[in-house]
Every structure is written in C-alpha cells, then in structure tokens.
Amino acid sequence: MDPSxxxxxxxxxPQNATKDNTVSLDQNQLRTNLFDNSYYVQLMRNRGILQIDQELALDPRTRVTVMSLANGSNFTTLFGQAMVKMGAVEVLTGTQGQIRKSCRAINTDQNGESKN
Incomplete structure (x- = not known):
C-alpha cells in the first residue's frame, strides 16, 4: 500500500479507536461522489483500501482488466454492459438460493424464519 x-x-x-470511522474506497477526494473509473486508477497507484480490492490490480488474471478500466474512457459503457449481463443471471428460488432484500441478511418471513 502507498506509504502516504x-x-x-x-x-x-487509529488502532484502538473508540468510534466507528469510515473511509471511502475511492481515495481520490475530488471524485469520491462521482461515478467514474477513479477507483481503478487508485488501485493502479497502489491505493486500494481493502486488500482484496488491491489484489485485483496485482493478480495477473485481473490486472489487465483493472488497467483497461483505469486507462479507458469507456468505463460507463462497460459498466452498463456488465449490469445488463448481471440482470440476465437467473436465481433459482426455493432451496437453491434467494435474491436478498439486503445483502447483509437472509430474507425472513414475519415470524423471523428464513425464506428459502
């Protein structure tokens, strides 16, 4: 990670913080609230906040994609295409899985029981 x-x-x-501090995953303060490729640019500068994110830029299997997104001006087009592909993914209901209302918790019924 970038020493600065x-x-x-x-x-x-700080290591023993008494409050819940948060930081943006996109460290470009001028672009934090914009939807653009800045996140990928930061990864290429070794400024990934989460190790798993930084690994995207370091792993030979994904580095080329990160470089392309960081250097390209077609980020929004590629993102739109990816969202269309994700929208086409079918999720089986029942015991095969569920589309969660909140990604942090499984869906439950009115009694608090799991809805599979």
Whole structure:
C-alpha cells in the first residue's frame, strides 16, 4: 500500500479507536461522489483500501482488466454492459438460493424464519 495512504489511514482509523470511522474506497477526494473509473486508477497507484480490492490490480488474471478500466474512457459503457449481463443471471428460488432484500441478511418471513 502507498506509504502516504498508510499514514493518513492511521490518523483516521487509529488502532484502538473508540468510534466507528469510515473511509471511502475511492481515495481520490475530488471524485469520491462521482461515478467514474477513479477507483481503478487508485488501485493502479497502489491505493486500494481493502486488500482484496488491491489484489485485483496485482493478480495477473485481473490486472489487465483493472488497467483497461483505469486507462479507458469507456468505463460507463462497460459498466452498463456488465449490469445488463448481471440482470440476465437467473436465481433459482426455493432451496437453491434467494435474491436478498439486503445483502447483509437472509430474507425472513414475519415470524423471523428464513425464506428459502
């Protein structure tokens, strides 16, 4: 991780913090609220907040894709195409899975029981 990013994160999120501090996954402060490729640019600069995200830029299997998204001006087009593909993925109901109302919790019925 970029040493200057490590220093700033230690100030924001000290090891024994008593409050819940959050940071943006996109470290470009001027673009945090914009929908663009800045996140991928930050990964290429070794400024990924989560190790698993940074691994996208380091792993030879995904590095080319991250580089393309970081350098390309067609991010929104590619994102739109990916969303269409995701929308076409069918999820079987019943015991095969569920589309969650909240990604943090399984769907439950009025009695609090799992809805599979």
């Amino acid at each position: 990013l490590v220093s700033s994160l230690r100030l924001i999120c």
